[in-house]
Amino acid sequence: MSERLADAPKVRDTILAAAAAARGVPGADPRALAHSWLFTGPPGSGRSNAALAFAAALVCTNTEEIGCGRCEGCRHALAGNHTDVVRVVPDKLSISVEGMRGVVAQAARLPTVAKHRVVIIDNADRLTTEAADALLKTVEEPPEHTVIILCAPSTGPEDISQTLRSRCRHIYIPVPSEAEVVRVLMEEEGASEEHARLAAATSLRHIGRARKMVTSPEAQRRRAAAIQLAEHVFFGARAFQAAGALVKAVNKEAIDAYAEADAAEVAKLEAAIGRGARGKGVGRATEDSAPEVKRLEEDQKKRGTRRKRDMFDLVLVDLAGVYRDALVLQSQAGVPLTHPDFEGLSAEIAQRVSQEGLVECLDAVGQCRERLGQNVMPAVAFNGMLGRIRLACGVR
Numbered sequence: 001m002s003e004r005l006a007d008a009p010k011v012r013d014t015i016l017a018a019a020a021a022a023r024g025v026p027g028a029d030p031r032a033l034a035h036s037w038l039f040t041g042p043p044g045s046g047r048s049n050a051a052l053a054f055a056a057a058l059v060c061t062n063t064e065e066i067g068c069g070r071c072e073g074c075r076h077a078l079a080g081n082h083t084d085v086v087r088v089v090p091d092k093l094s095i096s097v098e099g100m101r102g103v104v105a106q107a108a109r110l111p112t113v114a115k116h117r118v119v120i121i122d123n124a125d126r127l128t129t130e131a132a133d134a135l136l137k138t139v140e141e142p143p144e145h146t147v148i149i150l151c152a153p154s155t156g157p158e159d160i161s162q163t164l165r166s167r168c169r170h171i172y173i174p175v176p177s178e179a180e181v182v183r184v185l186m187e188e189e190g191a192s193e194e195h196a197r198l199a200a201a202t203s204l205r206h207i208g209r210a211r212k213m214v215t216s217p218e219a220q221r222r223r224a225a226a227i228q229l230a231e232h233v234f235f236g237a238r239a240f241q242a243a244g245a246l247v248k249a250v251n252k253e254a255i256d257a258y259a260e261a262d263a264a265e266v267a268k269l270e271a272a273i274g275r276g277a278r279g280k281g282v283g284r285a286t287e288d289s290a291p292e293v294k295r296l297e298e299d300q301k302k303r304g305t306r307r308k309r310d311m312f313d314l315v316l317v318d319l320a321g322v323y324r325d326a327l328v329l330q331s332q333a334g335v336p337l338t339h340p341d342f343e344g345l346s347a348e349i350a351q352r353v354s355q356e357g358l359v360e361c362l363d364a365v366g367q368c369r370e371r372l373g374q375n376v377m378p379a380v381a382f383n384g385m386l387g388r389i390r391l392a393c394g395v396r
C-alpha cells in the first residue's frame with residue numbers, strides 16, 4: 001500500500017480511513033466507509049492499482065498495519081487471486097448486460113474468508129446502458145458486506161451514467177510522480193533505466209502510455225511523427241502532407257483496428273436476442289435492427305470517436321512538447337525537457353523562432369485540441385494549426 005500510493009497521500013488516507021472503518025477499528029470514523037466508490041483519474045494514472053490497493057486494505061489480515069502488503073490477504077488481493085476480491089476487466093470493448101448480471105450475483109454473495117467482498121469494475125465507462133442499469137440497484141443499495149469500486153478515466157466521465165456516478169463516493173487518482181513511473185517501467189516492463197526515464201518524461205508520467213512507449217513500436221512511431229511535424233513546418237507543403245498521413249493513420253488505428261471486434265460484438269448480441277447475424281460487410285444499423293443492436297452500434301461509434309480523440313490528443317501533446325522544450329531552452333531555465341531525445345530539433349527551433357512565436361505555436365496547438373473537441377474534422381483542424389504555426393515560425 002505505502003509503496004503503491006506513495007505519491008498520492010490523499011488517496012492513501014481516504015482508503016486507509018475507509019478500511020479502518022470497515023474493520024471497526026476503535027476511533028475510526030464509520031462515515032469514512034462507503035460501499036460504492038468511483039475511482040477516476042487521467043488515463044494511465046493507475047486507477048486500477050489504487051482500487052487493488054483498496055481491496056487489499058479491506059481484506060488485509062495484519063492486525064498491526066492495515067493494508068500491509070505482506071500478509072496473505074494483501075498478497076492474494078494484489079496478485080488478483082483473492083477469493084473475496086472480484087475484478088472485472090473487460091477484454092471486449094464494452095461490458096454486456098449478461099456479464100454484469102453475473103457480477104451482480106457475485107456481489108450479493110457473502111465473503112468467504114474476509115469481512116468484505118470487494119468487486120472492482122475496470123473501465124466502467126464501457127458499461128452498455130443495459131449493463132449500467134443492471135448494476136444500478138447493487139450500487140444504490142449494496143449488501144452490507146460488499147464494497148464496489150468502479151474505475152473510469154476522468155477524460156470521459158460523461159460516459160458513465162449520471163445515475164451511477166451520483167450513487168458513488170468519488171476519489172480522484174492523480175498522475176504519479178516521475179520516479180514512480182520509472183520504477184514501474186523498470187520493475188514491471190523490464191525497461192532499462194534510460195528508456196524508462198525517457199518514456200516517463202515524454203509521456204508526461206502517463207503510466208499506460210509510458211508502458212506503450214517501452215513496448216510498442218507503433219506508439220513510438222506515432223510520437224516521432226508528431227514531433228517531426230515541428231520540423232516539416234519549415235519545408236513547404238511537407239508539413240501538411242505529413243499531417244494528412246498522421247490523421248489517416250490515427251483514423252485507421254482507432255476505427256479499423258476495432259472493426260472486426262465491433263462486428264463480432266453486434267453478431268453476438270443479435271444471436272443473443274434471437275436475430276440472424278448479418279453477414280460480414282453488411283451495412284451498419286438498418287431500419288429493422290433491434291433497438292438493442294442500434295444502441296450497441298451507437299455505443300461503438302461513441303467509443304471509436306473517443307479513441308480517436310484520445311489519440312489525436314496524444315499527438316498534439318507530443319507536438320506541444322517540442323515548442324515547450326524550445327521555450328525552456330530559450331529561457332535557460334534548466335527545467336527537464338519533455339522530449340530529451342529530440343533536443344537537437346527543439347534547440348534549432350529555439351534559435352529560429354522568437355519567444356512570442358513559440359507561445360503562438362503553443363496557442364495554435366491548444367486551439368487545434370479545442371476544435372477537435374468541437375468535432376471539427378481532424379484534417380481541417382490540423383491544417384489550420386499548421387498554417388498558424390508556419391506564420392508564427394516566420395515561414396512564408
Ligand SMILES: [Zn+2]
Pocket residue numbers: 056059060061062065066067068069070071072073074075
Ligand atoms: Zn495485509
